[in-house]
Amino acid sequence: MSQQPKSMAAWLAFLGQADIPVLKHTARELERLRADESLLNARGIANVVTDDPLMTVKLLRYMQTHKHRNQKYELVDVKEALLMMGLDAFFREVPATPISEDMLDGHIEALVQLLHTVRRAQRSAHYAYDWALRLHDLHAEEVHVSALLYHVAEMLMWCFNPGQMLEIQKRQAADTTLRSADAQKQVMGFTGMEFQRQLTIEWKLPELLLNLMDPAQANTSRVRNVKLAANLARHSARGWDNDALPDDYREIAALLRMEPDKVMALVESVPAAVQR
Numbered sequence: 001m002s003q004q005p006k007s008m009a010a011w012l013a014f015l016g017q018a019d020i021p022v023l024k025h026t027a028r029e030l031e032r033l034r035a036d037e038s039l040l041n042a043r044g045i046a047n048v049v050t051d052d053p054l055m056t057v058k059l060l061r062y063m064q065t066h067k068h069r070n071q072k073y074e075l076v077d078v079k080e081a082l083l084m085m086g087l088d089a090f091f092r093e094v095p096a097t098p099i100s101e102d103m104l105d106g107h108i109e110a111l112v113q114l115l116h117t118v119r120r121a122q123r124s125a126h127y128a129y130d131w132a133l134r135l136h137d138l139h140a141e142e143v144h145v146s147a148l149l150y151h152v153a154e155m156l157m158w159c160f161n162p163g164q165m166l167e168i169q170k171r172q173a174a175d176t177t178l179r180s181a182d183a184q185k186q187v188m189g190f191t192g193m194e195f196q197r198q199l200t201i202e203w204k205l206p207e208l209l210l211n212l213m214d215p216a217q218a219n220t221s222r223v224r225n226v227k228l229a230a231n232l233a234r235h236s237a238r239g240w241d242n243d244a245l246p247d248d249y250r251e252i253a254a255l256l257r258m259e260p261d262k263v264m265a266l267v268e269s270v271p272a273a274v275q276r
Contacts, residue, residue: 008198
């Protein structure tokens, strides 16, 4: 970009006009489905879209800015959104471009961090959806999408602001006592949490995302579900020997009304993708 935004308001304005990138794998999978009429259906496309937080937010933002006059509620279910707009319109109006890997071609460290963050979001979303079904949540899809987008502001900054994001990491590596929020404020002038909140409001993302940042909602089942899923994905990212995991198992056990040892077996056996 010619001139980098200098404030949170400027970043929100910039991203409001920006073409959100998607993962290379997403673009390939969508093209594969499009090329084979026997595979071309809303469920198959929705599963590809909701495995990519960037493609998911790209579609939801499009739906919000092209809302039907008689639409009384916010669309969160991606399959429902696809059925409403039609598959031809989806491929025409929400193309799987640009590609995030191409955007960050000269910033390999930032690309690695983006892909790590995406992978955690994918795993978090799978856990949250599985638990929502076990809890008979009537809006399990909103739980899934909210877990997937829990750190979407961070992902967008890795794509569009890699230099400052790497500087934040560098400062924290140099000072292990430096909190993320403080490092973010030093470098960008605002915290990631503040940015995520404003992005959620302006883009009318799922209400559950706002609830995740509201202390008054901290003990509700759905907020606990998404937060515990995010914690588990983060703590198990490098394997199942993290010291924080026993506490995660106990808290998940309380949520699901199961024994911690059964939770441990359950979460370690959840497949890479939960069918929706």
